[in-house]
Amino acid sequence: MNLIQFLLSRSWRLVGLSIVVGIFSGLASAGIIAFVNAAMDSTVSSAIVGWSFLGLAIVVVTSKAFSELLLVRLGQEAVADLRMHLSREILSAPLRHLEQLGQHRLLATLNDDADVIANAYVHLPIICINAATVLGCLAYLGWLSWPLLVATLILMGIGAVMFLAYQRKAFRYFKDARETNDTLFHNFRSILTGIKELKLHRERRHAFITTVLHPTVTAYKRNFLMGMWLYLIASSWGMFLFYGVIGGLLFVLAPGLNLPLATVTGAMLVVLYMMGPFAHLMEMLQSVGRANVALRKVHDLGLSLAESRDMENGTKASAPAKHGVGSLPDEEWQRLQLIRVTHRYYREHEEGSFCLGPIDLTVSRGEIVFLIGGNGSGKTSLALLLLGLYTPESGEIRIDDTPIDGANREQYRQLFSAVFSDFHLFETLLGLSHHDLDGQARAYLDRFQLSSKVSAKDGVLSTLALSQGQRKRLALLTAYLEDRPIYIFDEWAADQDPIFRKVFYTELLPDLKARGKTVFVITHDDHYFFVGDRCIRMDFGQITNVADRKSHANGSLAGSAVLAVPIE
Numbered sequence: 153m154n155l156i157q158f159l160l161s162r163s164w165r166l167v168g169l170s171i172v173v174g175i176f177s178g179l180a181s182a183g184i185i186a187f188v189n190a191a192m193d194s195t196v197s198s199a200i201v202g203w204s205f206l207g208l209a210i211v212v213v214t215s216k217a218f219s220e221l222l223l224v225r226l227g228q229e230a231v232a233d234l235r236m237h238l239s240r241e242i243l244s245a246p247l248r249h250l251e252q253l254g255q256h257r258l259l260a261t262l263n264d265d266a267d268v269i270a271n272a273y274v275h276l277p278i279i280c281i282n283a284a285t286v287l288g289c290l291a292y293l294g295w296l297s298w299p300l301l302v303a304t305l306i307l308m309g310i311g312a313v314m315f316l317a318y319q320r321k322a323f324r325y326f327k328d329a330r331e332t333n334d335t336l337f338h339n340f341r342s343i344l345t346g347i348k349e350l351k352l353h354r355e356r357r358h359a360f361i362t363t364v365l366h367p368t369v370t371a372y373k374r375n376f377l378m379g380m381w382l383y384l385i386a387s388s389w390g391m392f393l394f395y396g397v398i399g400g401l402l403f404v405l406a407p408g409l410n411l412p413l414a415t416v417t418g419a420m421l422v423v424l425y426m427m428g429p430f431a432h433l434m435e436m437l438q439s440v441g442r443a444n445v446a447l448r449k450v451h452d453l454g455l456s457l458a459e460s461r462d463m464e465n466g467t468k469a470s471a472p473a474k475h476g477v478g479s480l481p482d483e484e485w486q487r488l489q490l491i492r493v494t495h496r497y498y499r500e501h502e503e504g505s506f507c508l509g510p511i512d513l514t515v516s517r518g519e520i521v522f523l524i525g526g527n528g529s530g531k532t533s534l535a536l537l538l539l540g541l542y543t544p545e546s547g548e549i550r551i552d553d554t555p556i557d558g559a560n561r562e563q564y565r566q567l568f569s570a571v572f573s574d575f576h577l578f579e580t581l582l583g584l585s586h587h588d589l590d591g592q593a594r595a596y597l598d599r600f601q602l603s604s605k606v607s608a609k610d611g612v613l614s615t616l617a618l619s620q621g622q623r624k625r626l627a628l629l630t631a632y633l634e635d636r637p638i639y640i641f642d643e644w645a646a647d648q649d650p651i652f653r654k655v656f657y658t659e660l661l662p663d664l665k666a667r668g669k670t671v672f673v674i675t676h677d678d679h680y681f682f683v684g685d686r687c688i689r690m691d692f693g694q695i696t697n698v699a700d701r702k703s704h705a706n707g708s709l710a711g712s713a714v715l716a717v718p719i720e
């Protein structure tokens with residue numbers, strides 16, 4: 153029913169038409185057996201029966217093909233829309249919530265669950281046709297002899313009760329298998345991202361295979377096989393009951409009720425003809441059971457993403473900012489403020505939670521600000537708050553006198569360009585439509601010493617197969633082409649050679665400042681602290697010290713001893 157409801161939510165007319173045509177095909181298929189039985193009766197005109205048989209056969213074939221094509225197409229469209237909907241939900245959900253869900257869960261839902269649902273849609277029209285065929289055969293059996301119909305329905309009722317009992321158990325195993333699949337995606341991702349570390353360490357590789365991957369693969373196999381095994385038991389029991397109907401008809405009911413030979417022959421044909429569609433029906437139901445599990449996972453994920461988005465926006469239905477209401481300045485902004493901003497989150501595999509803040513910080517347009525501090529001090533978390541990718545738990549962020557909230561946070565993010573430490577490169581310069589984009593890209597490729605390795609044509613980069621430092625230069629190229637008012641670089645120079653590291657600090661950063669850009673640089677390169685207008689040190693989620701350019705020139709910014717200067 154979940155699958156039918158999901159399809160009906162898209163187009164109940166098309167779904168209804170497909171099901172009606174499928175049922176008509178099944179009934180017509182059942183009608184064929186009546187003409188086969190009539191053909192055995194010498195008193196009936198063979199010409200009439202033959203033409204009627206041919207007409208029903210054409211109806212069965214054409215209606216079956218039409219029903220399957222219509223519903224399969226609708227199913228694929230529904231799954232495509234489902235994937236697009238989930239992708240949009242993921243892109244609009246808070247970053248922190250996505251980090252908590254994990255990439256493996258999101259990928260499993262986008263990929264595996266959608267495929268299982270699509271596979272069930274392929275089977276759904278066949279289920280309708282087979283169900284209609286069985287119902288039509290039962291109706292004809294009742295026309296031949298109602299005692300035979302009653303006996304058959306009793307045995308099928310017993311089989312249905314047992315089938316539902318086994319189905320519930322199988323459903324639980326399929327659900328467990330689906331949960332295990334999330335862990336499988338996580339393990340497969342570990343193989344791909346940790347391939348070098350696993351190849352270098354034989355014992356680690358062996359431990360990963362034996363203690364991490366193998367138990368998960370085995371658990372998935374066990375749960376899936378148990379679910380399939382229970383479905384097979386149920387369908388085999390149904391087939392056994394059909395043989396019981398045949399045996400009861402031949403050896404009990406026919407002699408006991410003194411049924412005519414024609415009735416017995418017709419009933420035998422009906423039961424034998426019905427066995428195929430019934431067996432196929434039982435086999436198809438397992439795919440529907442798996443699809444229901446997948447659809448529930450998709451539904452739960454969709455609700456989770458929607459709820460987290462509402463929490464970030466602060467309401468259940470945040471309206472977008474209207475022109476002139478909560479709108480932000482673009483290039484002409486003068487002051488960015490963090491006022492008593494805090495953010496708390498739990499770190500995986502650690503007790504307690506990490507608290508950033510309260511942070512009070514004011515940055516003016518055109519400043520170069522260095523964020524320094526040890527690993528885990530909160531520098532990246534502060535950058536994500538500045539970017540609007542993390543939402544403050546308390547306090548507020550302001551651009552000039554405009555507070556940032558759910559109504560204008562998306563607009564606020566458009567003020568920033570960033571190159572993260574775990575950056576991602578796209579092969580195409582997506583979203584950029586400058587005049588002479590290729591010319592600008594080539595100019596930056598030359599400036600970043602990449603023109604001999606990479607070219608740009610029609611907004612497409614020729615290759616991404618570069619060293620990590622060169623890939624970061626490509627990410628910097630994208631940021632330059634975006635030409636936003638504020639830049640954030642997270643350990644950008646860490647993978648650069650000494651020559652280009654010096655170029656970054658002494659040429660590129662001053663150039664951005666000269667163009668009126670504001671730049672936040674997360675770094676450990678203390679040799680270049682003099683480039684910044686201010687150096688802000690963070691420890692344990694707090695801003696502990698601030699030094700300006702003059703303080704550094706006087707040697708005050710050495711080691712962990714930083715001259716305290718008022719933030720505002």
